Amino acid sequence: MIELPDERGERVRQRIVDLTGKVVLQEAGDLPFPVQMVRQPIVVRGETVAWLEAETTQRPLLVSTGLVAVVSSVLGLLAWLTVRLLPLRVLDQTLLRLSTESARFQAALDNMTQGLCLFDARHRLVVHNRRFVAMFGAPAAGAAASGLLPGHHLGRLFVPPDPQRPDEQDGGTHELADGRVIQISRQAVAGEGWVATFEDVTERKRSGERLSHMARHDALTGLPNRVLFREHMERVLPRLRRGEPLAVLCLDLDGFKGVNDTLGHPAGDELLRAVSRRLRDSTRETDLVARLGGDEFAIVQVGAEQPQSAAALADRLVEALREPFDLQGQWVEIGTSIGVVLADEGMGTADELLRNGDIALYRAKAAGRGTWRLFEPEMDTEIQKRRQAEIDLRRAIAEEQFEVHYQPLIEARGGVLTGFEALLRWHHPERGMISPAEFIPLAEEIGLIRAIGAWVLRKACADAAGWPGHVRIAINLSPVQFVNGHLVQEVEQALASAGLAASRLELEITESVLLQDNDATLGVLHRLHDLGVRISMDDFGTGYSSLSYLRRFPFDKIKIDQSFVRNLGGEKGSIEIIRAVVGLGKALGMNVLAEGVETAEQRGILEVEGCDELQGYLFSQPRPVRDVPAIIAAHPMARDAAARGPLLVVDNAGEGRAEAAPSGGAAARA
Structure with missing residues (x-):
């Protein structure tokens, strides 16, 4: 008999036994345990005469099966552990990330210069920041906008945006009872809620008012300057159509240059301030007194009977500025020349009135100074000759x-x-x-x-x-x-x-x-x-x-x-x-x-x-x-x-x- 390996390359041990089970022929050698046997009949002329038995060892299969079992167990354990523990780790990381984002979000909210509050679709407060609390006090948790701050009459600050006007974001500027000015911006958010920001613009408004005042007033005397004079004229000129009389007086100081040159610019500045006080004292509260530049002043007189009122005012001003001025213990005498122009509907601009007032002023100076002249159309002809x-x-x-x-x-x-x-x-x-x-x-x-x-x-x-x-x-x-x-x-x-x-x-x-x-x-x-x-x-x-x-x-x-x-x-x-x-x-x-x-x-x-x-x-x-x-x-x-x-x-x-x-x-x- 020939030793043949099976198709997998493993060794096979064979033997022949008779019908009684006695071994007739057998290969030598042992096989490792465990052993598996396969039995096939030997048939001669249609009759079974003996049996062929073939044995192979199952140890390699057992070993491989064991290895597979071990590996499978390990893999199963790992799979179990993964299924058991991985979601928790992911959850922890998610929670950590959410916590970090939340902390960052809260830090951003609390460090905003504006107060912020977020409302849901039912107008209940969901989120607010530290600046909001500093501005208005702590709101009740989940409070509705209508009753957000008990005891405060601030309901108009928490009006939701108009759904019919989705682009409307500006809630306007509101001045509170304590003098603060609040600028509100509102915006609808997804989920039918809305967010509002509140900015305290009090100081900005005051700074703007100061800048506006500086731009429209003379820094030396505090009087309105040429800019405010023009704005005032634009407001009062339409009254001419309603029959209200209006007069403009253009003043120029006589002898100011001599004071400025001989006593110095500080004395000249002090003189201008003193002149400004006398001009205010000589006019009504409704009259505008402006310094146009240098030693040039202008007065707008509205709502007075003309030309009597303008003439009376011009006389008062000439007398008031004729009195000596005490400049740090040194008495100085100057005077003023005044050009008076009465406005009518034909004079449509402030420039025209100033121009005619300057013409009358020029005539007053030519007449010897210390006096005033009323503008007459013939004066314009003389000015044209001068030009x-x-x-x-x-x-x-x-x-x-x-x-x-x-x-x-x-x-x-x-x-x-x-x-x-x-x-x-x-x-x-x-x-x-x-x-x-x-x-x-x-x-x-x-x-x-x-x-x-x-x-x-x-x-x-x-x-x-x-x-x-x-x-x-x-x-x-x-x-x-x-x-x-x-x-x-x-x-x-x-x-x-x-x-x-x-x-x-x-x-x-x-x-x-x-x-x-x-x-x-x-x-x-x-x-x-x-x-x-x-x-x-x-x-x-x-x-x-x-x-x-x-x-x-x-x-x-x-x-x-x-x-x-x-x-x-x-x-x-x-x-x-x-x-x-x-x-x-x-x-x-x-x-x-x-x-x-x-x-x-x-x-x-x-x-x-x-x-x-x-x-x-x-x-x-x-x-x-x-x-x-x-x-x-x-x-x-x-x-x-x-x-x-x-x-x-x-x-x-x-x-x-x-x-x-x-x-x-x-x-x-x-």
Whole structure:
């Protein structure tokens, strides 16, 4: 028999037994326990003669089955444990996550700057935060919106959003009894509930009100400013259609600039505050008093009988501001000029009223200040003429329409020509020659005088450079020319360009120049004096502080104003004033010139009183530069003045006497 493995590769032990069970043939060897036997009959000629038995061991199957059982048990245990324990772990993680999210959510809620409350579909409180409690107190748990805060009348704060208006979120702003202002925002949420946030905007509202007040009020005086003035006008102008009268008064302070410049800006600020108080005291509570800027004020008077009420108010204001002001122990007197305009339906804007008020104000100033004028339509025509004059003046500079005329300065006793005063003239292409008295104030006001003054300096110096060496040129300076700080450089450039010696240039200033800024102006004058330029004070005796300025600055000459010369022989006191001024000049080592000399009598008196130089129509009117050579030729030079013989002198009694012409003195100095 042959040992054959079964189909699985395992060993098989076989044997043959007879019908009695006796082993006939058997393979040797043992099989591991357990053993499984299979028996098959051996048939010969259709008859069973023996049995074939085959045995195989089941140990590998048992081992594998055991392993499978163990593995299955382990897997089953693991499966049981997984089914048993995994949901708990997932649940724990979920709960932890939910707890963390809840804590974060609560932290976010409690750290909101707004109070928050969430209501369900039945308007019961579900969630609220710490800020809500701080704002309104702790609500009852699950309380309905209608009874959320017992004892508080805040029901209007907890009105749900209108379902008919789903986009409506703003619940409005509400002011509480304690003064707090609450801004509410509402929003419907899924599940038919709603959420509301509450923000305390009290401080924001107050800050906004403060900013709004600052934007509409003057910081210095507390009065309404131009912005609030316009807003007020927009509110009251419609009343004109209902027949209510309305008047606007435009005020400008007289003399404020002098106070500001001489006493300083702090004193000027204090004066503006004091003026504001007087304006409020002089008006009704229903009148609006506004500061438009600088020293400009405006008053709106509504609901009063016109023009009587506006006229009465203007009179009160003029009188109130005429009274002296005490500025830290120093008394200051100013005044005011007022333009009054009565509104009607034809004046539709605040700008039109202000414009017409300014026109009337301009007329009040032209009338001498310290008064008021009511706007009349004819005034507008004059203003249009003034505006046209501004346009013409600017064109005159561009087209060089100006001319410089020259009036001689004559030595009083010797008749020697000492120099010329340069006098500006405007040759208008349509109006002809225009006097400086008409256009110089306008040029100063609109800022053109600096350019004009610089041109006059260059032109006059260039002309004088061609005259004899003893002839000086005198040029008037505007106070505005001292403001820009370039006057010294302009003088230096004019002298250098013309090749003119500084000693031949004489600059004339008025007291108003020194009123601007004493220290700065005196500094400029000293720098000019150091160049060798002569400085004279014009219109001496017409101001208030001339003597103090003579003490502070060494003027080379003082000019007696023509108003004193004009009244010689007539008005009592004129000779005494001239005598005093001449004596003062001699004592201070200054030449004295009298201007406006028109008669031989005036000349005689001035010679007797000791004036050094004379100027006026008696000698010549201002003439164009082409006539200067003839004027120079008509007058003796300094060296031959003595050869002219005796002069006719008229004394105080009006009697003539002959005197010899001096050989030295003022003529020699000239």
